[in-house]
Amino acid sequence: MTKCVNLDIKNLTKNILDQKSSNLCVPISVTTLLRFAIKNDLSFVDQYDNYTFEKILTILTMIVYPRSLAGLNLNPKKEENDFQTNDVETLLERICKKTYLYTSGWEIVRTQSYSEPAESTCEFEKVLLNENYVFSRPLSVTGAYFLPTRRIDGIDYPEEVFFHQMTLDRIENGEYVLQNTQFSVNHPPVIKIKQTRPYYDSSSFVTNLFNQTGDNFYDDGVLKMKLVNETLFMNKNCWYHLPQAYSLTLKKI
Structure with missing residues (x-):
């Protein structure tokens, strides 16, 4: 597996796996959360390298959730990518x-080695990112990128x-x-x-918000954010992300 190393990362590993032509971004992100929780919630030191990124x-x-690894090292077939x-x-x-x-996926991961992390429970929480969100731990976030009409290899x-x-990894100087x-x-x-960049929402909520207020700014007194989708206000060739994000926590029993 190929990695880009020594990056500007503070809470997570500085070496980032290249998923290449695979569609494994979800398990890769969750693996990142798991490794953070193993180290920080359980104070576990993996001295025998039994809980490396690749192994988890x-x-x-x-x-735990069977998927092909095709694309990390070999060119995958379309059906392998789709799966x-x-x-x-x-x-x-x-x-x-x-x-x-079956037992929980975390228990399967935890007990793969004789030198294992402490017995513990696994919990995840869904949070809503917004202009006032205060960072506490790493989150799995869904990015959205608007690709324009394009021609590739004559197609x-x-x-x-x-x-x-x-x-x-963190919020720094007002940036995710x-x-x-x-x-x-x-x-x-x-x-x-x-x-402060707008957040992506694919539902009709953005349209209804605009029709009712003439704006795409949402403020319920707690959450404050601008919302966009491909039909309203979204720029092409620009990264946005959904407000929904997920944390994962391990708690010793």
């Missing part, structure tokens, strides 16, 4: 909660919104500092988005 990611994608897609809340549910037949593609799971695992010349491994 493999357990999540091969055992990799999942949503972050479903994966977090599987990690933190038991099923009828025309329509404009579309591309979604990508990233991990929030995010780990991006699908990097290129135009999309570096560390992306910064101003906290």
Whole structure:
């Protein structure tokens, strides 16, 4: 697995995995949250390298919530890429909660080695990012990028919104500092988005808000944010993200 190393990251690992042509951004982001929680919530020191990023990611994608690893090292088939897609809340549910037949995904990860972290429970929380949000721990965040009409290898593609799971490392100088695992010349491994930049909402809420107020600014007295989608106010070739984000916490029993 290829990584970009020694990056401007303070709470998470400074080495960011390149997901290449895979669609594994969700399990990669959740793996990042898990490793942070293992180290900081349980004060666990992985002296034998049994809980490396690669090992936890493999357990999540091969055992806990089976997905192909195609694309990390080899060119995947389209059906393999399609099968990799999942949503972050479903994966977090599987990690933190038991099923009828199986223990929790966290327990599967935790007990993979004889030198294991303390017995603990796993909890996730959904939060809403906004202009006044105060950072407390890393979050899994869904980025949204509006791709314009384009031609690639002689094929025309329509404009579309591309979604990508990233991990929030911190808020600094009014900017979200995010780990991006699908990097290129135009999309570096560390992306910064101003906290005051509008947030993406694909529902009719943005349209209703604009029709009622003549503006896209939402303020309920607690949450304050501007909202956009591809039909209203969203710029092309620019990163936004959804207000919904997720934290993961481990608690010793």
